[in-house]
Amino acid sequence: MSPPAENGLALVEIDTPALIVDLDAFERNLDKMAALIKETGVKLRPHSKTHKSPWIAHQQIERGAVGICCQKVSEAEVMVANGVKDVLVSNQVVGPIKLSRLAALNVDAQVMVCIDHADAVSEISAAATGHDVVIDTLVEIEVGGGRCGVEPGEQALALARAVTDVQHLNFAGLQAYHGSAQHIRDHRERQAAITAAVRMTAETVELLDANGLRCEIVGGAGTGTFEMEASSGVYTELQAGSYIFMDADYARNQSEGGGPFETFEHALFICAGVMSRPNEDKAVVDAGHKAASVDSGFPLPWSLAGSEITGMSDEHGV
Amino acid sequence: MSPPAENGLALVEIDTPALIVDLDAFERNLDKMAALIKETGVKLRPHSKTHKSPWIAHQQIERGAVGICCQKVSEAEVMVANGVKDVLVSNQVVGPIKLSRLAALNVDAQVMVCIDHADAVSEISAAATGHDVVIDTLVEIEVGGGRCGVEPGEQALALARAVTDVQHLNFAGLQAYHGSAQHIRDHRERQAAITAAVRMTAETVELLDANGLRCEIVGGAGTGTFEMEASSGVYTELQAGSYIFMDADYARNQSEGGGPFETFEHALFICAGVMSRPNEDKAVVDAGHKAASVDSGFPLPWSLAGSEITGMSDEHGV
Structure with a gap:
């Protein structure tokens, strides 16, 4: 099996789910x-x-x-x-x-x-x-x-x-x-x-x-x-x-002034693919419990304003 | 690295943490x-x-x-x-x-x-x-x-x-x-x-x-x-x-009669070792989030009546 992603690939060329570093x-x-x-x-x-x-x-x-x-x-x-x-x-x-x-x-x-x-x-x-x-x-x-x-x-x-x-x-x-x-x-x-x-x-x-x-x-x-x-x-x-x-x-976490803790940038992401759209408001992605741990809560969708993860099973995120 | 356990080893001979099958x-x-x-x-x-x-x-x-x-x-x-x-x-x-x-x-x-x-x-x-x-x-x-x-x-x-x-x-x-x-x-x-x-x-x-x-x-x-x-x-x-x-x-799960679901037996275990005893009531084991998922709650201690897992971090269970 080849790795799902290599340096320089465009996002759409990445096989999902893939752990990628910015x-x-x-x-x-x-x-x-x-x-x-x-x-x-x-x-x-x-x-x-x-x-x-x-x-x-x-x-x-x-x-x-x-x-x-x-x-x-x-x-x-x-x-x-x-x-x-x-x-x-x-x-x-x-x-x-x-x-x-x-x-x-x-x-x-x-x-x-x-x-x-x-x-x-x-x-x-x-x-x-x-x-x-x-x-x-x-x-x-x-x-x-x-x-x-x-x-x-x-x-x-x-x-x-x-x-x-x-x-x-x-x-x-x-x-x-x-x-x-x-x-x-x-x-x-x-x-x-x-x-x-x-x-x-x-x-x-x-x-x-x-x-x-x-x-x-x-x-x-x-x-x-x-x-x-x-x-x-x-x-x-x-x-x-x-x-x-x-x-x-x-x-x-909050920083000293009360704002968000932004000293560092998010650099590690799970690139997931949408595998099902049961309706307009809902997408099922191919990253579930086997792709992301939930001990600190559900993963946060990245640059998808207004969306949130509401449920996960082994290989599904909803 | 050798595997932490092999068939036939006594429990005390197993290097922990180890995933073992009965x-x-x-x-x-x-x-x-x-x-x-x-x-x-x-x-x-x-x-x-x-x-x-x-x-x-x-x-x-x-x-x-x-x-x-x-x-x-x-x-x-x-x-x-x-x-x-x-x-x-x-x-x-x-x-x-x-x-x-x-x-x-x-x-x-x-x-x-x-x-x-x-x-x-x-x-x-x-x-x-x-x-x-x-x-x-x-x-x-x-x-x-x-x-x-x-x-x-x-x-x-x-x-x-x-x-x-x-x-x-x-x-x-x-x-x-x-x-x-x-x-x-x-x-x-x-x-x-x-x-x-x-x-x-x-x-x-x-x-x-x-x-x-x-x-x-x-x-x-x-x-x-x-x-x-x-x-x-x-x-x-x-x-x-x-x-x-x-x-x-x-x-x-409950079975039809209301009793526990016992049709099958637990057969897969994480064998953990105690690495610290801060006091009489508390043991810290070497199995944490990286050994056990918590999406269905903390792991259950096996044959340790009265004990429970109360907290976990990456490589610690308390």
């Missing part, structure tokens, strides 16, 4: 983020779970990113195999199979990992020892997202100490990502959530520092909040990733 | 549907969009299925290339690229298609002529699902006539699928929806018959309603497909 918008997003980050003096380590593409990762690194984030070891394997040498698996990795693979990657690259439980210290350390590598480890703290992470403060200190106490692990800093804040619509509420996260993170950095544990990396942030973490004076690395394509849900 | 339950579902269908005298043409696997299609055909349904030409191509010779694309196919591919498949196999608009007659006919094949065509009628299809009755008659009027197309019958009825919880309401669909379909079959157009195939039905269409005396082919794995949402 390369101009995509490149403007890459450049804009690079410029915004440069101003702040903080580093960018974009999250690659948005694209899972080593080619795009290299585009980001060429524009100044210090490396990339992956969410899984399998993704890190693809990145390292394709020449990306500085990766953070911004997640817990559990079990000897995955940890052995993570350690193996550290022979030729730096692939860091997060940790949020004392039990994992010996498990990660064993994998690192088995491959004779040192794994840089970030202690993940819970800063409001309600997902993984130890409590900021004493719990984080205890875990950081446990990491420094074993061979083959290096305590590299904190992972302090507030995921659920990314899509808070109101700018003031979003800022309040991040202000709280920054405070918890700053206190933990200070506590660790007072105990002789320096945080080389303090990482977090996403496309919805990166400017807040960047100006915090606490975070050293930002993990924003969605900015390259700018998903529809981020467009529902 | 082969015993799967085979019992295959056998049970074959037996139920045999009783009715109606044919089974299972929908393969559930599995997209030629191997499973052959398992179904060996047990008496007359062929299979696909939802897209690209799926039919994979089936035909792997020896499945009787396929219905149970959907509209639009545009010269896809129609040419559909016609090409008919050189070595029978790949039927649905139609719901007069404009498509000449388009499909042109593709068939180009490949010197005859394409069997089902007129799709709208029987309550609110998606594709012409109105039952006169509109269907006009379209069927248009199909018979052109070369290289053969009018093969009706597609009368009531998709949205499949997951109506209450058995009586579900039956009422199908009774209405059956009535519209029967009237259209009679109208066509009175005008010299015989419906060799009257197709429709899904796992939620197939027994209703089977006993209607109108439908000749059933397109149920989900029964092989029995998804969680079908388990929310």
Whole structure:
């Protein structure tokens, strides 16, 4: 089967449904983020779970990113195999199979990992020892997202100490990502959530520092909040990733002035074909649940003013 | 990368997240549907969009299925290339690229298609002529699902006539699928929806018959309603497909007696690993939006009484 679209085709020549990138918008997003980050003096380590593409990762690194984030070891394997040498698996990795693979990657690259439980210290350390590598480890703290992470403060200190106490692990800093804040619509509420996260993170950095544990990396942030973490004076690395394509849900966020969040442009689209017109007001397109996820609501029709998606099934959108 | 699971592994040996099949339950579902269908005298043409696997299609055909349904030409191509010779694309196919591919498949196999608009007659006919094949065509009628299809009755008659009027197309019958009825919880309401669909379909079959157009195939039905269409005396082919794995949402349907719909067994699971335990009441697993769709609600934890999924992000389930 040939791909449904190639560079330079006119829209009508594309076989549908097809996932297409507006390369101009995509490149403007890459450049804009690079410029915004440069101003702040903080580093960018974009999250690659948005694209899972080593080619795009290299585009980001060429524009100044210090490396990339992956969410899984399998993704890190693809990145390292394709020449990306500085990766953070911004997640817990559990079990000897995955940890052995993570350690193996550290022979030729730096692939860091997060940790949020004392039990994992010996498990990660064993994998690192088995491959004779040192794994840089970030202690993940819970800063409001309600997902993984130890409590900021004493719990984080205890875990950081446990990491420094074993061979083959290096305590590299904190992972302090507030995921659920990314899509808070109101700018003031979003800022309040991040202000709280920054405070918890700053206190933990200070506590660790007072105990002789320096945080080389303090990482977090996403496309919805990166400017807040960047100006915090606490975070050293930002993990924003969605900015390259700018998903529809981020467009529902409000910016500081109350207007829509338009810092980046939509660059990734599903090109769908109309397969049925049951009546004048209704079109059935060939993109359904198997073409578009609905966890953030139905897809938004692009440049079809007044139209909306009202229902989807496996291969149909209505 | 090696696959996360192989036949015969113990659960703890599986790398997570992994999509695993309970082969015993799967085979019992295959056998049970074959037996139920045999009783009715109606044919089974299972929908393969559930599995997209030629191997499973052959398992179904060996047990008496007359062929299979696909939802897209690209799926039919994979089936035909792997020896499945009787396929219905149970959907509209639009545009010269896809129609040419559909016609090409008919050189070595029978790949039927649905139609719901007069404009498509000449388009499909042109593709068939180009490949010197005859394409069997089902007129799709709208029987309550609110998606594709012409109105039952006169509109269907006009379209069927248009199909018979052109070369290289053969009018093969009706597609009368009531998709949205499949997951109506209450058995009586579900039956009422199908009774209405059956009535519209029967009237259209009679109208066509009175005008010299015989419906060799009257197709429709899904796992939620197939027994209703089977006993209607109108439908000749059933397109149920989900029964092989029995998804969680079908388990929310009620059977005739008011009890749960237990005709088939759950056979497809996502095996997830716990990656974090923020507290006693909460576990974070490594299966999120990228492992499980949420268009029918959150996944159901299997054999973990009292637990439920309360939130998901890309690679996390909480």
